[in-house]
Amino acid sequence: MIELIQPLVVPSESKIVLLSSDGLAGLPRPETGKSEMETARIPNLDRLAAQGACGLLRHVAPGITPGSGPGHLGLFGYDPLHYLVGRGVLEALGIEFDLRAGDVAARGNFCSVDDAGLITDRRAGRIPTDVCVRLVDRLRTIALPGVEILVEPVKEHRFVLVLRGAGLGGRLSETDPQVLGKPPLSVRALDAASERTAGLVNAFVDQARKLLADAAPANMVLLRGFDQLPDLPRFPEVFGLRAAAIAAYPMYRGLAKVVGMDVLKTGGTFADEVATLREHWQSYDFFFLHYKDTDKAGEDGDFDAKVAALERLDAAIPDIDALKPDVFVVSGDHASPSVLAGHGWQPVPVLIRSRYSGADPVTAFNERACAGGTLGIMPAQHLMPLVMANALRLTKFGA
C-alpha cells in the first residue's frame, strides 16, 4: 500500500485531523441492546457522520484483537501484519525512553526465587514502585564489554532493559518460564545475528542474580519481549505531510515518534490537547490527536464511564471543527467493549468528513450505523490513502 501511495503524493495546502479515540468500539449492554456509542448522546460526532462517509475499520484481520501497537500502526497506514513492534520496544516507548535504531529493548519483571533458584512469585509480590527504583539503581552498576546497559524503572515490579551498541540482535527467547517452581530460562538467540547479544543478556542476568541476592522478595529478574525498533518507512516522507502527534499518554507519543511524526508537548487533559492543536495549526498539515478515556473506561469494564467519556469527547468536537480541517477523520485503534473489560476484535467505526467524502447514508456515529456506510468494512491501513485522497493530496494512478 505504502509503495503504491508514495509516488502518487502531490502537494496541497489542505489540513487533516485524525482523531483516534482509543478503544472506541464497544458492544451492546444486554439490558438495552445498545452499545456505548449507541447509548451516548454524541450530536457533534453524529453530525460529522451525517456530513461525511462512514464505515468500519478492521486493524489486523477478522477475529483478531489488536494490541495498541498494531492498532495504531494500522491507523498510520502501515500493514500491522508486516510491521511488528515488540513488547520491549512498546514498554520503552511507554516511558518515553529515547530508544534508538539498533537498541535491543526488553520488558523486565522483578521476581522472587527460593534458595534453589526456583521462581516462587513472577511479580515479586508487586513491590512498590519506589523499591523498584532502588533495585534498578543496583542493576545500573552492571557493566558488560562492548555494550551500554540502560535500565529504567516502570511501575511496581516492572522495568525496561535496553542494550545499546554496534552489532546487536533482538531475536532472543524469553527468560520467563511462565510457571512457578522452575528456574528462569537462559536466553537463546533465535538467529545468528543475535548470538552475541544472547551471551550479553545471560551475563546481565547472572550479575543481576548476585546483586539482588539479599533483596527478597525481589531477588531475581525475568526478561521478555526482546525487540529492536522496527525499520518503518517514515510517515512524513511516505505521505508528504508535515505531521504532528498530540497525545497525553507516552505510549502513543512513542508510536508516533517511531513513524517519524513530530511529537508536540501537551498537557494531561484532552482540553490541553485541543489547545495544543490550535496553537500549532499553522505549522503542520496532519495532526494525530489521541483520546485515551474511551479505552480506559472500556478496559475497566465500566459501561457508564465509557458513555460519559464519549460524551466528553463529543463536547470537544466543535472546538476542533472550528479550525476548519479540510479532512476530519474520527476512528480508533481497536475496540474496548465494556462487557469484555479489555481489547476486542470487533471492527471500529470510522468517519471521514471532507468536501469530497461523498454521498453516504449514515447519520449516526456508532457500530451498527457505520456498518451501512459507503466505506464498508476495510483494513485500517487503507484509511490513510482515503484520507490523502480526500485532502486532494494524491494524483491518479496510471495514465
Place this chain on the structure above:
Amino acid sequence: MIELIQPLVVPSESKIVLLSSDGLAGLPRPETGKSEMETARIPNLDRLAAQGACGLLRHVAPGITPGSGPGHLGLFGYDPLHYLVGRGVLEALGIEFDLRAGDVAARGNFCSVDDAGLITDRRAGRIPTDVCVRLVDRLRTIALPGVEILVEPVKEHRFVLVLRGAGLGGRLSETDPQVLGKPPLSVRALDAASERTAGLVNAFVDQARKLLADAAPANMVLLRGFDQLPDLPRFPEVFGLRAAAIAAYPMYRGLAKVVGMDVLKTGGTFADEVATLREHWQSYDFFFLHYKDTDKAGEDGDFDAKVAALERLDAAIPDIDALKPDVFVVSGDHASPSVLAGHGWQPVPVLIRSRYSGADPVTAFNERACAGGTLGIMPAQHLMPLVMANALRLTKFGA
C-alpha cells in the same frame, strides 16, 4: 491465516456449534422477487440473526462457484485456493473409503468403445449399479507389481480406483478425452515423483480393456481426477478444539476426517444428527453439524422443496439452541439457487450469535438482509478466527 491464529489460541470452556446448511443461499424466484430464504418462514433463524452479527461468506473468490471440497475447507478455516482436494479423493471420501496418506485415488467411469477402440459413450449408457458392482469385481483381479489395487463401485457407471503402496505420486493426466470418437488417452506423469505411478495406471487400463472386452456397453474405463490426500494442518491442533463432525452424508464426514475432526456415528436424518449432538455435548468443544436438504432441493431446481427444507431446518434450531452453545454459527458451503439447479457463485449468508457478537442491524436471515450486516462480505476462511474470538479462545495480537 492459520499461521496467524495458531499462536494466539488460548484455552476456554466455551462450546461452538457450526451449522452448515448445504447450498444455503439462493436467488429470487422471478414471480415474487424473493429468494428461497426470503420466502421461507424461519422465525428461529431470524431470531438468531437478530441476536447475532451477520454477513455474507465468499468461499473462493467473486464469481467462482465452489465445489463441496473448497466450500467446506473454507468453512473450516482453510484457504480453498491453497488447500485443494482432488476429485478422486472427494469421490473416495464420498463412499467412506478409508483413504490413507500416500494413496492415489481416481474417479473412474465405465464407458463404451467401438471395435477400433474409439469412445462411443463416455458413461456406458449409465449402466445399473448392480452391473457396475459385477464389473468392479473383474477389475479387482488386476495385480500389479509393488502396489495394491483397490477398486470400489459407486453408482451407475462410476467407480473409485485407489493405488496403495510406497513412493506413489498423484500428479497424473486424465485418460478421458472428453469427446466421442477418440480413444482413451494414456496417463502422463505431471511430475517426476509420479512417473512410476503413471506406468502402473497405464498397465491397469490395459488389463481392464482385456477383462471388459465382452462387457459392452461397459467395455472400457476412463480415469480422471487423480490425487492424493492433501497434507492439511489438523483442525483440532490449529484451533485447540476438541472437534466433532455430525453429518449423515459420507462426503462431509470424509471432509471433516481429512482435517482431523472426530466423525461421530449418527443416523440418516437431521433429527438423528441433533440427537447425536446432544449425546456428545460434554465431550467436545466444537461441533460441525451438516444439513443436506437445502442443497438437494436447490440442485433439483425445486424452489418450493428448498423453502420447505429451510423451514424444517428452522424447526430444529430451538433443540440445538437449548444446549446453550456459547457460539452458534449458521452458514453454508456454497449457494444452490433453485433457478440454477446446481451450485452457484453467490455469497452465502452467515450469522454468528454469541454474547460478544456485537451490535448489528440485521434482523432476518437471508441474502438481502445479511448484505447489510457488520460482518460484511468476507472470505469463508476468515469465519473460524471470528468464531474463535467470539468463543474467547484467542488472545490479542501484538503488545
